[in-house]
Amino acid sequence: MNAGTTCVLALRPSLSPSSQTRLLRPELPRQPSSCLNPWFAAFASTSSSYGAIMLGRARDRAKGADPSNSATNSTVNSATASSSTKSDLAKHRFLSSTRSPFSQQPDITSWATSASQPRSTALSATHAIGPFKPRSGNPPPLSAARPSSIIANAAGMSRANSLVSICSNAGSFEDRESSLAKPQSHRAAVSSVFVSEEDFSDDDTLELDYECPASLPPLPAPSKSKLPSTAQPSAAAATTDPPPPTSQISWPSSPRHHMFPPQKPQNPQKPEYDPSNHALPQAKKRTLPKTWAQETVGANQNNESTSAFRATDDANSSTTPLPNKRALPWDTTQSAVKERRKQLKTQSKNEAQPPQDEMRAITDSHVTQKTTASAISLSSEQQRVIDLVVKEGQSVFFTGPAGTGKSVLMRAIISELKKKWARDPERLSVTASTGLAACNIGGQTLHSFAGIGLGKEDVPTLVKKIRRNAKAKNRWLRTKTLVIDEVSMVDGDLFDKLSQIAREIRKNGRAFGGIQLIITGDFFQLPPVPDAGKKEAKFAFDAATWNTSIDHTIGLTQVFRQKDPQFAGMLNEMRLGKISDNTVQTFKDLARPLSFDDVRLDAVAPRPELVDLLAELLLAHARPDQVPRDLVKQRQGLRLRSQQRGRPLLLLDTGGF
Numbered sequence: 001m002n003a004g005t006t007c008v009l010a011l012r013p014s015l016s017p018s019s020q021t022r023l024l025r026p027e028l029p030r031q032p033s034s035c036l037n038p039w040f041a042a043f044a045s046t047s048s049s050y051g052a053i054m055l056g057r058a059r060d061r062a063k064g065a066d067p068s069n070s071a072t073n074s075t076v077n078s079a080t081a082s083s084s085t086k087s088d089l090a091k092h093r094f095l096s097s098t099r100s101p102f103s104q105q106p107d108i109t110s111w112a113t114s115a116s117q118p119r120s121t122a123l124s125a126t127h128a129i130g131p132f133k134p135r136s137g138n139p140p141p142l143s144a145a146r147p148s149s150i151i152a153n154a155a156g157m158s159r160a161n162s163l164v165s166i167c168s169n170a171g172s173f174e175d176r177e178s179s180l181a182k183p184q185s186h187r188a189a190v191s192s193v194f195v196s197e198e199d200f201s202d203d204d205t206l207e208l209d210y211e212c213p214a215s216l217p218p219l220p221a222p223s224k225s226k227l228p229s230t231a232q233p234s235a236a237a238a239t240t241d242p243p244p245p246t247s248q249i250s251w252p253s254s255p256r257h258h259m260f261p262p263q264k265p266q267n268p269q270k271p272e273y274d275p276s277n278h279a280l281p282q283a284k285k286r287t288l289p290k291t292w293a294q295e296t297v298g299a300n301q302n303n304e305s306t307s308a309f310r311a312t313d314d315a316n317s318s319t320t321p322l323p324n325k326r327a328l329p330w331d332t333t334q335s336a337v338k339e340r341r342k343q344l345k346t347q348s349k350n351e352a353q354p355p356q357d358e359m360r361a362i363t364d365s366h367v368t369q370k371t372t373a374s375a376i377s378l379s380s381e382q383q384r385v386i387d388l389v390v391k392e393g394q395s396v397f398f399t400g401p402a403g404t405g406k407s408v409l410m411r412a413i414i415s416e417l418k419k420k421w422a423r424d425p426e427r428l429s430v431t432a433s434t435g436l437a438a439c440n441i442g443g444q445t446l447h448s449f450a451g452i453g454l455g456k457e458d459v460p461t462l463v464k465k466i467r468r469n470a471k472a473k474n475r476w477l478r479t480k481t482l483v484i485d486e487v488s489m490v491d492g493d494l495f496d497k498l499s500q501i502a503r504e505i506r507k508n509g510r511a512f513g514g515i516q517l518i519i520t521g522d523f524f525q526l527p528p529v530p531d532a533g534k535k536e537a538k539f540a541f542d543a544a545t546w547n548t549s550i551d552h553t554i555g556l557t558q559v560f561r562q563k564d565p566q567f568a569g570m571l572n573e574m575r576l577g578k579i580s581d582n583t584v585q586t587f588k589d590l591a592r593p594l595s596f597d598d599v600r601l602d603a604v605a606p607r608p609e610l611v612d613l614l615a616e617l618l619l620a621h622a623r624p625d626q627v628p629r630d631l632v633k634q635r636q637g638l639r640l641r642s643q644q645r646g647r648p649l650l651l652l653d654t655g656g657f
């Protein structure tokens, strides 16, 4: 941009942007000098030398304060200064390293004093606005600084004041030397920017001599990581000086904030949050297996969505691979034979072992049938036990003689507790000392529940063993109520171990780690099996933690199995080992002579081989007339095994007692 264009724009601050753009265009037609603003003409005719002087002042301000300003001011006050004085002044004005074009152009005075010439007037008018700007150091009085013609032109003052700030900009004259150093270029510049107000009367019919591009060139895609925040453009515009309004903007112009370099975030490690940069990744589309997709789509979706779904499915190709081709019967390759063997093995395994759920259902039905078939109404003492266990959550041990309904009561308790923990069945664990007793109530052995194997190790070892077993550990952690049936066969030491294990696994110092215990059994019945080398076993009630583990001990007294109370009493005395004389006499009165003709011997043995052994023994030691005829028949097919000889056999005389 040259100085001439700057001057023109400064004189017409109210021009529309389109007009300003046109002012910058050197090919615009120039108007006659008669159209010149009279304010310009009056000022130019009066102080033609002001242009050179104030141009130098403006440059001086751009270069910095100059002590020769005082001399300059004095020169300005003399509007009719001689040319020699102006030459000296010019020398003073451009003492800096930058050579003034006027110092090299002695005829600047004559050039400037041709005020009648419209071109120079325009330039002089531009320079003449310099005196209206008060100097920062020593503002001269307006009356002394201005020529009378300027003072008289009051209408132009306000306009000039607004222009001072623009012309006083140090950068406004930076390129003056390059443009004015050559007189020809200077004249061309002046002529190119000489316009009058009437130049813009035809703005509406103006035809621009450029062609609007069909499409804008694509803007460079801004890097996402360097995108400023939404508030940045405005902040940048407020803090950074925008380019001079008279700067020529290339077409097509970019947005304003594109003229500034992109501002980097404060902390490059933590860029400002931009939602556009943190958009969630597109969710991966889930697809069903092909067979599922076909069924689902065929049933529920229309044809259009079906094709789309299948297309997606095929594209993703995340289907399950098809099974291997089935081996044909005549395929005798090694792999085919191996495959057939595998299939047969799997088939036979499935047939031999019923599913776990099926087994559980059979057991449960067995237990339910036992409970419901008899249509038993619990006695008051039995109901009391149920209330303590189910409603109050107490740890209970209930016992009683044979036939008092311990097993019946236990099944009723389990049924109620299953209802209580219906939403979390793992809270209830049903166990028994033996497998047979456990099957009777639909549970598992106590050892199996605890995950301790035989449970012969010490407690720390058993705890480690349990912690390695996730299922066993989970059982200990999840169980809230533990049922133990047939407790008479539980070893006392084992009971203490279990209590300590529960405290450590559950990290609860209470007995059994706070687990509610429901224990039943009759200690007058089968005792625990003693360890090898020990003569006697330790009962559970002898355990150190027994009393602290049990809140209530209840003895059932009502016998339901025997209807004869005398016979029930006799059995109870035998249970306690304190048989009265009357009981002994009553048993003796039942004695009668036995007739072998009425005797039918049965062998109770777990294996048929033992029945054969029984028959062999009978044939060997019994009288021939006492040997059953059936055994004689069986003897012919006996295949006795030597290893089974001498084993104890139990002979029952079903015809007696």
Ligand SMILES: Nc1ncnc2c1ncn2[C@@H]1O[C@H](COP(=O)(O)OP(=O)(O)OP(=O)(O)O)[C@@H](O)[C@H]1O
Residues within 6 Å of the ligand: 374, 376, 377, 378, 379, 382, 400, 401, 402, 403, 404, 405, 406, 407, 408, 409, 522, 560, 561
């Ligand atoms: N409340 C009851 N009302 C009627 N009959 C009952 C009741 N409780 C138990 N019985 C019956 O008493 C019999 C014996 O019951 P159960 O087997 O439960 O006694 P038990 O104490 O477990 O005997 P054992 O100690 O010998 O195992 C069963 O035939 C059962 O039906």
